[in-house]
Amino acid sequence: MSTRFLPLLAGILVVLAALGWGGYTTWQSSLDDDARTSALDSGKKFATDLATYNFQNLDQNLSVVRDNSVGQFAGQYAQVASNLQNMIVQYQATSSAQILSAGLASADRDNAEVLVFLDQTITNTNSPDPRIDRNRMQLSLVREDGTWKLADVQLL
Numbered sequence: 001m002s003t004r005f006l007p008l009l010a011g012i013l014v015v016l017a018a019l020g021w022g023g024y025t026t027w028q029s030s031l032d033d034d035a036r037t038s039a040l041d042s043g044k045k046f047a048t049d050l051a052t053y054n055f056q057n058l059d060q061n062l063s064v065v066r067d068n069s070v071g072q073f074a075g076q077y078a079q080v081a082s083n084l085q086n087m088i089v090q091y092q093a094t095s096s097a098q099i100l101s102a103g104l105a106s107a108d109r110d111n112a113e114v115l116v117f118l119d120q121t122i123t124n125t126n127s128p129d130p131r132i133d134r135n136r137m138q139l140s141l142v143r144e145d146g147t148w149k150l151a152d153v154q155l156l
Contacts, residue, residue, distance in 0.1 A: 032108070032109065035107060035108065035109040035110075035112075035143070036104055036107045036112070038148060039104065039107045039112035039114060039141055039143075039148055040102060040103070040104055040107075040112075040114060042114075042141060042148035043102060043104075043112065043114025043116060043139045043141055043148075044099050044102045044114070044116060046065070046068060046114075046139055046141075046150045047097065047099065047102070047114075047116040047118055047137055047139060048097045048099060048118070049061075049064050049065050049068070050065055050097075050137075050153065051095060051096075051097035051118055051120040051135060052095055052096050052097045053088065053093070053094065053095050054094045054095075055088050055089045055091075055092045055093050055094060058085060058088055058089060062081045062085070065077060065081070065150070066078060066081070068149055068150050069149065069150045069151075070142060070144060070149040070150070070151055071142075071151050071152075072152075073140075073150060073151055073152045073153065091124040091125050091126055092124060092125050093122065093123070093124035094122070094123050094124070095120055095121065095122045095123075096120070096121050097118045097119070097120050097121075097135075098118060098119045098121070099116060099117070099118045100117045100118060100119060101116075101117040102114060102115065102116045102117070103115050105138065109143065110142060110143045111140075111141065111142055111143070112140075112141040112148070113138060113139070113140055113141075114138070114139045114141060115136070115137070115138055115139075115156075116135075116136070116137045116138075116139060117134075117135075117136055118134075118135050118137070119132050119133070119134055119135070120132070120133045120134075120135055135155065136155065136156040137153055137154065137155055137156065138153070138154045138156055139152070139153050140152035140153070140154075
């Protein structure tokens with residue numbers, strides 16, 4: 001090979017390396033964006049699941065949250081839900097949630113903090129007229145096996 005082609009070859013290698021690096025960083029950025037989007041979507045769903053129940057299908061409502069919870073929070077939720085279950089059925093309570101606003105406080109590919117503002121409309125036999133509770137929550141999410149799970153909830 002002639003030495004006059006070496007600068008051309010070097011230039012081609014630099015361009016290919018730059019294109020490769022650009023493609024890699026674009027792919028990494030896309031993964032980060034996908035993680036943030038899915039964390040926010042999951043956080044909104046979990047908040048809605050937490051604040052929505054109906055005494056007629058309470059086991060199903062509670063199991064949705066239980067199945068999507070991990071760690072210490074999963075145990076705490078199971079205990080609180082068990083303690084409230086009889087009262088919810090006894091007073092024929094229902095609750096529905098409407099997300100007003102939600103956003104990410106922080107997020108990476110495996111952890112996220114989601115802030116949710118939601119209105120919870122509650123009825124029961126003691127209070128048949130709907131009552132609206134304005135809830136503000138911070139949900140801590142972790143990704144396990146590619147799926148976001150609820151690791152903690154703080155009412156703000």
